[in-house]
Amino acid sequence: MLVVMQSNATEEQVRIVCQRIESLGLKAHPIPGAVRTAIGITGNESSVDLGVLESLPGVVECIPVSKPYKLVSRDAKEEDTILRIPTPRGEVLVGGPHVALVAGPCAVETEDQSLAVAERIAKTSCRLFRGGAYKPRTSPYSFQGLGEPGLKILARVRKEFGFGIITEAIDNESLDLVEQYADVIQIGARNMQNFSLLKRAGRAKKPILLKRGMSATLDEFLMAAEYILSEGNYNVMLCERGVRTFSDFSRNTLDLAVVPAVKKRSHLPILVDPSHGTGKRHKVLPLSRAAVAVGADGLLVEVHHEPDKALSDGMQSILPEEFATLADEVRQIATVLHRHVN
Amino acid sequence: MLVVMQSNATEEQVRIVCQRIESLGLKAHPIPGAVRTAIGITGNESSVDLGVLESLPGVVECIPVSKPYKLVSRDAKEEDTILRIPTPRGEVLVGGPHVALVAGPCAVETEDQSLAVAERIAKTSCRLFRGGAYKPRTSPYSFQGLGEPGLKILARVRKEFGFGIITEAIDNESLDLVEQYADVIQIGARNMQNFSLLKRAGRAKKPILLKRGMSATLDEFLMAAEYILSEGNYNVMLCERGVRTFSDFSRNTLDLAVVPAVKKRSHLPILVDPSHGTGKRHKVLPLSRAAVAVGADGLLVEVHHEPDKALSDGMQSILPEEFATLADEVRQIATVLHRHVN
Amino acid sequence: MLVVMQSNATEEQVRIVCQRIESLGLKAHPIPGAVRTAIGITGNESSVDLGVLESLPGVVECIPVSKPYKLVSRDAKEEDTILRIPTPRGEVLVGGPHVALVAGPCAVETEDQSLAVAERIAKTSCRLFRGGAYKPRTSPYSFQGLGEPGLKILARVRKEFGFGIITEAIDNESLDLVEQYADVIQIGARNMQNFSLLKRAGRAKKPILLKRGMSATLDEFLMAAEYILSEGNYNVMLCERGVRTFSDFSRNTLDLAVVPAVKKRSHLPILVDPSHGTGKRHKVLPLSRAAVAVGADGLLVEVHHEPDKALSDGMQSILPEEFATLADEVRQIATVLHRHVN
């Protein structure tokens, strides 16, 4: 934390701020400047809310300096975390040189639909399958997912085609069930700061895919992951899925720059979801290429064999044959970065 | 929904879109224009995801027309909802001509602290007390609230000073407890789209205060309230607490225009939280005045007798004597609008 | 500027950063912390682009500390600036205890229309008239204003009814003309960072009304004003007119918290434009009340006697009789703040 004093702050005011800092068990470092004095603070700041210094006489502003996350930080672990996701056909790696494709319908609608999509995806190299059994929907009158029967369908997809399964939990109750059936537990964007759920995810035995909230800063995103790691679950993948802006042409604005930004600060892998990130079918392929080109560790793509009959998000689902093209193009781009897609 | 066709769409393409619409049990109304054709849709749209029409050949765009909320809408109930909050000293009314003040510390820290703040607030006309026993915090290492012991302290504040109590629930477990101890259950901004929690709140026996999410549109905000009403709890107050923007000078941007916008569309009362809405002590008083001037049905203000020792949000808490001034000024402003503050 | 080093930065790396700082004629103040070292910088930073330090080995981040504006700052002038706007009927004061109303049509359309609106506004206490002769329009096919003939109509309004005239200049050529005809020269939101125009405004003999850009931070807004003052024109009023956000219910989001924020940092008066700020007629009255309640030094309101025939912005124009109500209500609210409306 750095405390900036007013240009006309008195020496007495500076002294009082320093005293208050030291009374909190921290150390104050006044830096007298030509125009004004600033006061650096060192020590363990996390235990106190230093913002209150801003209300002392003569203070202009408190500027946070050190980042609040620890376990997710490259300071704590310098090398990339590589996640190992078990599937019936062996492990899928995510992170480091490994780029993972995850595909499947937005929602598990029926067994027939899920098997039909899965069968088509199985023909590509993709080995991870996604599909929602619990669907957070803006309207209470929209399809909310099949619940546990949906999880059973996913289990059948797993068995039939050898996919690892990623599916979303929306509260502690559903997380208990998802943990039994799936290989990766997804926490959705709307729950990124559902801290109760994050703590439960931190006690889960399965890897977590944590999606970025719609207006989450990078610090908040990493702090949400910190909640999971701080409870003991170190197997966390992040996922960028678009942020909310004034955009008039897409549902969200896919913030691809977050990928190198995460990689600079954290050892965790980060995937990109170009389907939610754009909300439009014709943007999924170009943004998938861009995501791999920017250095993402994987893609989460909505695929449906009959998108215009989908019960949710049909607008952003691509066809299985479009996904095959996508898989082919991103593989070539990964090669340029000396990475490989599995 | 309105489907806009490309300027060079063929008659055949228009016909196919109409067929698809009718096959979904809806009615298509083609409107041929000078440049292009648009197709209006009528019928019960909520059961189908019409966005998929956007992927049919010749279609440019699908534009949603009718609003998705029902029970919260003025279409369903024309006159203002007036909530009646029971307190040991009789009911406090919110909505219609009634403007309610709610004050108290961000977090319940100790019994002494809570009683000290409550005693000072009791000297004003304010009759509703707020304080968090469960605190959603960005960092897992920050103070997370006292939990049930905090609720017991609030119960003592209730008994001692006759306040109605408003406090936040952060998951289904805490909601069970909050429902027992408090007079109003708060759902915080980060949980505005925690649909599992909203449904539970809809089955609660107490009124709900629902805060707007950090980047929630008005439609999403009203739909979140619709979740609660659709489960049978019609006692819902909304609360604007600032949205996330590029602002470089305040934690959030308080969006006061949402107040007349809500009043145009919905019969529910809406309060404003100028403390979270600005994040800075010196902005609380001016924005409180502005909130009442714009037509808000109440204020939620953080008050602490020793803000620089607060365990959370000290930066945005005002002193009890500042709150007394605030109460006085907003009372005068309410008079200009022919309303009264209780 | 504060330079934050990585937790594992070597002493050598810290030394090199300090050397580089000193080679730029500045002074480096290393602050060793428990986790990492930070380096404070003092001296005249404005001449160099210190951000480049961020690329030196071992550096995490450069955090700007001192604010870049000087003449607009309360550091330069502690007391409120009160502008004196000459009108045929004597000066109108803006700032300090004085709240000014400015009203008129969005665009000067015809002499009849302008005189009709002016006649009605003249019946209220409002003494400043606004109306655009040069209209920046999103579409090249929209009405672009009458140009100099429009200015002549405004001169007639001035003479006939004794109003002071505020009208917009959109480039150096139009500014030359506006300077001749008007009492206050408006620089619109889209030109807030048209630095060539700002410099010209800084050499004008008339006061300037500078509107905030659609996505301008507070620092950028004040720096734009600094451009004008730095050329010698100290008669500047700021104007908040809404910023761009994700809002789905209003054209812009009126950021009223900027008013106390400006007043904390700068001595310049700040007005609010609730017409552009909301874009909807039914929000103009409530947001006008809120603007005066928050402490604005004036209002800029679009008034039209036949808004549904207006050539531009009819949606946000109110009727003369609605303006009379508005003037009455804000006068009462100003009284609560011990200010008076002229």
Added chain:
Amino acid sequence: MLVVMQSNATEEQVRIVCQRIESLGLKAHPIPGAVRTAIGITGNESSVDLGVLESLPGVVECIPVSKPYKLVSRDAKEEDTILRIPTPRGEVLVGGPHVALVAGPCAVETEDQSLAVAERIAKTSCRLFRGGAYKPRTSPYSFQGLGEPGLKILARVRKEFGFGIITEAIDNESLDLVEQYADVIQIGARNMQNFSLLKRAGRAKKPILLKRGMSATLDEFLMAAEYILSEGNYNVMLCERGVRTFSDFSRNTLDLAVVPAVKKRSHLPILVDPSHGTGKRHKVLPLSRAAVAVGADGLLVEVHHEPDKALSDGMQSILPEEFATLADEVRQIATVLHRHVN
């Protein structure tokens, strides 16, 4: 335009709205629905401000349907525009299958600096050189560019190394000069809605590079280009350079999805500026790869041989050898899209 009526609107109210529409020379198409009536409008809407219908009794909302741009639209010209930029060594093509690299320092500082950078860039395949002689700067106290002497230095770079030159004009005066010296005239983000300058650019004899404003919607961006085309200059390239959001880790948020969105609506080529778009050196390479992968028609990259001595934007400039790597990687990625970089 579509007019949505209230659910309880009377037949009389619907009739009056239709009358008003027809009185404006347009045709009204009422669409009675189960819940409410909507009214479609056809005819030449551009001449009237239909938003005012929103204030008629019984109307909920007016929803714009047809897009306001004409000449920039794919409706006007279906095939991609390919620009031909003359250079001393022959034409450089931009658009269609052609991806163009543009590189150079943020600002022309001295002849030595410009020639040094140019010499290094000349060793790559890049054939277009950028560098600012007129610099729009947030602060009046920052380096504002060399002006005409800077243009002369660029002319020398052109002659010496055979580059085509792209440089910014900031007002009508500088545009006159830039038109003489440069091969492409750049209009910067801050001037995207400086309509006076856009009109002047529309009368220029040279191609225009138009940067997207910091908070410009896609419609506004295309309308700004429409200003240029409507004056007769059809040689326009667009350029995405990042938009303003709440991001806490980058200066702007590069909105790569705008590339496929532009390509769907318009025939104009669109480039990407990853230097301004991220503001950080370490993000330039990954975002450059992403931009070409998403389908951009070129890149604008800031290169400086001594970035830590740069007078402006050193933080986001990369070294010539980093640019050589960048050129190599994007060339490989372009191949995946069956395009070639020149």
